[in-house]
Amino acid sequence: MRLLRTGLRWDTAVGVLLVAVFVTGLGTTDGFASRDNLAFAFNDIAEVALMALPMTLLVVAGQVDLSVASMLGLSSALTGQLWDSGWAFETIVPVVLLVGVAGGLLNGWLVTKVGLPSLAVTIGTLALYRGLASVVLGSNAITDFPENYAKWAVDTTTVPGTFITYPVALFIVLAVVAAVVLHATGLGRSLFAIGAQEDAAYYAGIRVGRIKLALFVVTGLVSAFAGVVFTLRYGSARADNGQGFEMLVIASVLLGGIDFDGGRGTLFGAVAGVLLIGVLKNLLTLNDVANEVQVIVTGLLLVASVLTPRLISTVGEWRHRRAAATSSN
Amino acid sequence: MTATIDKPTAPAEAGRSARSLVDTVFRAREISIAGALVLLVLFTWIAEPRFLNGQGVKDLLLNAAILVLLAVGQSVVVVTRNIDLSVGSVVGLSAFACGKFASGTDHGPLLVALLGIAVGAACGLVSGSLVSFGKVPALVVTLGMLYIIQGVDYWWAEGEQINAADVPQSVLDLGSGSVLGIPYLPLISFAVLAATAYFLRTYRSGRELYAIGSSPEAARLAGVPIRRRVLGAYVFSGAVAGFAGSLWLARFGTVVADNAHGWELTVVSAVVVGGVAIVGGTGTVWGAALGALLLTTIGSSLSVLKVDSFWEDAIAGALLLAAISVDRIVNVRMTRALRKRSAR
């Protein structure tokens, strides 16, 4: 009984679904299994996946950051503008990352010190950062990024002998780090406590404010880094880069079973969610499934992600009630 | 134990005077937004007097009308500690459905609006049933619905566009006509707003929506029919969004599948700026409507003030942040002042 219940947890289910979709793809769709395609399919969601990691931590702590994609855009625009004005790439990256930190600080400050809800704050900074991106770059598009850096971001360079590209490799490393932090450290415990019952966490001496601030800063930093990766990967810096990614990031995190109310979820689930969205998209496109149908599939998956565990537990409860009723008589 | 000792009655007085102050603070939520709005309009008007000429005011009201309507619908859901992210898609679907239905015919505006409302209510019914009977998180379900409805809409439209030329003139007149110089659209929005506000305040079922949002557990124990009410809120929000879709057709004439694409965040921010707590239980539709008006006015002001297009988004974002921060800070200050005042 217990095994049944843990075995059917949604995050596990997403993992299983991911494997199933993958295997189906290998069996049914030619072109799917090719090294090129796999490298591409995973690299294609690298930025979303990277941003999904800190987002998972934020959502577990009951917060959200809708400005991630705008920060990606700002970082991309800034990278382009500085590159165009002759800065060295080695200088640009740290500067851009600092801007990411600053953006995260602003979000965090408004949430922890001014006391505004993160949803409201980051809807505001979503517009602000995207706006700044277009202030920085206007309608220009900057290209010609240095080959010696760009090659680390594109899907034609992989870790030798595998289909893992470097952005994906970085994602794997960071995912492991995030998983350890969330599930094995005191900080992780604190995040769950803050998300589940902030007052109780605060009374227990957890530095709620500082932790939230730090989370926003890390999210800003990772988003800015994702902006650099994006710029190099497409070789094009534009103010509208990554527009709308925030919904994709949130959808993958939610698909992975992270509870938006905070306090519940696993990093494994979030990773599985993000990869599922990526693999599914690749597979459906290869099979010429129309874009609108893909959109519908994403929606259905999201609904299923919350409905399925609910149904399972309802059935479980019902069976349990029946068992209890018969045994007590 | 000891005998009964009555508590002295002095604090009752303090309670009274504190009460009117508490009232003020609560109303201050709307007042501070209204204040921000007035400041913005005054500032823009001084810089560019034309901003408030006949056409200018008309445009301001017209621009806000649809967003106000959506914000009203959204508030009713948000007050119950839920959210409806699918509004943008619903508007898109309904506008397209209405366009398809009306184009090349002479269907009157009433019929078209009814169709829009029906389409919206149906979408709301699906989201609402999933949320209330499935007892699953609203955010996820309605994000899913956002994609599903959008997909259906695209799939149906296949890139088709309904042109103003095909839409019956009577429908277009609804979008551009006016009585006594006031266009129909804002009048309609105002009517829906006032009726909703009155309902939320003076009917048991309206108060129960607040109760559910404030504490679902307590609402359950108080015997509030939670599922029915939440479902009702979603159907209402959907119907209003659907209605907004038909008004969209009337106003813009041209519709494609992705009308109102991405509006969900704008609507949610209007509601939040308007002081409706995203965690439910507090806020009024008046506030949400003011929030919507503020957001659209920011946009209009910036273009009237000849702000460089590249700066528009950034300034709009900054103003939004400033508005909610000031509101929050004023509130905290007032609450603290109130506490200190009641000491004396």
Next chain:
Amino acid sequence: MSQAVPTGVPVLALEGVNKSFGAVRALRDVSLELFPGEAHALAGENGAGKSTLIKTLAGVHRPDSGQVLLDGAPVVFHGPADARDAGIAVIYQEPTLFPDLSIAENIFMGRQPRRRLGRIDHKAVRAATAALMGRLGVALDPDRPARGLSIADQQIVEIAKALSFDARVLIMDEPTAALTGSETARLFSVVEALRAEGAAVLFISHRLEEIFRLCQRVTTLRDGRWVASEPLAGLTEDDLVRRMVGRDLDELYPKQDTRVGETALSVRRLTREGVFRDVSFDVRRGEIVALAGLVGAGRTEVAQAVFGVDRADAGEVRVGGKPLRPGSPSAAMAAGLALVPEDRRQRGLVMEMSIERNIGLTGLDRISGKGLVKRALERGRAADWAVRLQLKYGRLSDQVGVLSGGNQQKVVLAKWLATDPAVLIVDEPTRGIDVGTKAEVHRLLSSLAAEGLAVLMISSDLPEVLGMADRVLVMHEGRLAAELPRAEATEESVMAAATGRTGEGRAAA
């Protein structure tokens, strides 16, 4: 006061009811009968199943088997609304209010008086609330939102809610746990009046003297099983305890003599405008200082300001001689302070976390090595305190939310005692804890004090205050009204200071 076993049909009854939660069998074959005009007490240790029984009567839980009988006929309540419509008013153990709504709306939600066309008559709602508050003798503003009410005030609103309709059956789950004597007395006189009008009353309390004062009959539960239903007349407190626990109990307030050491906590001129003013006192090592006062006197607020969860407007707190950084619980904890908060559901516990994780939360650095949490250390810490506080639980990995109210309180205590503090502030430490464990908690506090711990105890339970404290500080309307050494602290002197009739007590420092 008592009467013979009543005859006639019980208004409300349970017959052979079973109820399980997962592997926990909360009620096994329990029966109970409530008669009009009779106050019936329900007694049992923490986790005995009292609240579960009440929720079954109230339609919150459906029995797995067995029946609920209304006027002798079986009924099925599909939800709390059904029970309410049948004339059953319930005060639950944990106040469940709508924080954003006014007190008046809280009381009349779903039952507001209406005018034509179904519109709510707001004026009538307010007037009725004011009348109820008058009846209970409390000065709560009907228009005030429920957010920020103290636990006691919340409980009063719950009581008002239950009294607001003409109930045939009034069920109260520990309504007095957070109340002081005077509010309790008021409540009892109102209940007496209702009973005289023919209402049936079911009452739960861990304060046995209250049971004897209010009730005529008592049903005892032990481990979810029915033990006895009998008239209270002729029963002694010891008899009752034996039925509940199955054995005799030791002394209730086992105060140990201690050597008082140097000052551990020193509070000077602490002020939070509108809440409390100019509060100064010391707590020394080895000493238990009680902070007494009526509900709303500002005791909890003082504790919160000392611990740093609220900011004081003025004044200073020193721990072990060093000034404490204001407004920072983490700094307070680092200085050796611990606060057991009054509101266990909001502030004391993370309800959806497990028992072990809740207890571990206050000592994350202690249960971690090299940054990683050591599960064994965490579990050990929890298991140790679970035994010491006689926690009744299934597994340590169970959510605290499913524990009974009293057992939740024990987890809160464990969580803070495990931090090994130098100064312990406890706000209503034994709220909802059964007599047996209460003695255990008292013994524990006493022996910790003997080892040099400084304890500041806020309690609404006057016998507890008098039994445990070396010194009693009494607050009245936000000010320290009196400081009474153990020898001078009596019911009369404490109550006099608490109600503002000072003069007898020495003025505070």
Next chain:
Amino acid sequence: VTLAGCGGTTKKDSDHNSGGGAKATDAKADPGAPLKKGLKLAFLPKQINNPYEKIVDDAGIAAAKEFSGEGKEVGPSDASASSQVSYINTLIQQRQDAILIAANDPNAVCGPLKQAMKKDIKVVAYDSDTAKDCRQLFINQASSEEIGRSQVQHIAEQLDYKGEIAILSATQNATNQNTWIEFMKDELKKPKYKNMKLVKTAYGDDDDQKSFQETQGLLKAYPDLKGIISPTTVGIAAAARYISGSSYKGKVVINGLGTPNQMRKYVKDGTVEQFSLWDPKKLGYLGSYAAAALASGQITGAEGEKFKAGKLGEYTIGKDGEVILGPPTVFDKNNIDDFDF
């Protein structure tokens, strides 16, 4: 800027990296080769639910049937370069014979398009060009220069060469619009326009409602505005609709690029005198034939090569692999009823 050039990789160092040039393939053209049968052509528009692109692609797919080829349209529902890239990758995996793309960003789609060419998939840009070395051909609806300059010329005539004008464009990054706007600005520098002033370029993001409100904003911010050029079908329709229902009707001139079906109402009610556009169906048709000619080896994309585009006749490849459809048609109330798209 101070940091610039103190070592590290800068733009100057890497300039040599990107000098690939427009050299398409080394293969020789065989002008006499027949069009292959069963060619697989894929149209990748900016956005699938854009009505204009739909017309183009449908015409292209229909054209493919004429030479027994097989055309399909795939693409994203948002007009972003990153979503287009995913589709290019899939088209490579599916081993299409040619990809026809209307690029959302000339450079972002480059990497994958180059890979496609490496795998011998022909790449034809249409409507909106990619960088020159990332495709073999660009089917230009009309010469960019001509579009840009003619729009200024048209509106100038309507305004008697005086007054303030504004531009209502699509997104800030739209390549084709930005190119045209450059030419418009250049044209305006000529002395004969000395009494005209371009006061602002607004962006309606090819969103009907945004364009509508941008028009409002322009008119309010610039009370003396006499004309608006909107070089995008969405923008011009929205601008015309706003003006037709406002007090500016008859006082402000609208010109630009629009489709007859969308604009018919406003031409008839006098809001708009004239506007221009090429025939989008011909654009798709030509694209289809050009791609087939490439895939069949008739042409390689070098300047001067010629190919036959079915009923449209013969076309010659111009500089940088550009093929120009022809001059845009000017629509006014005399001829608008002859068109239906």
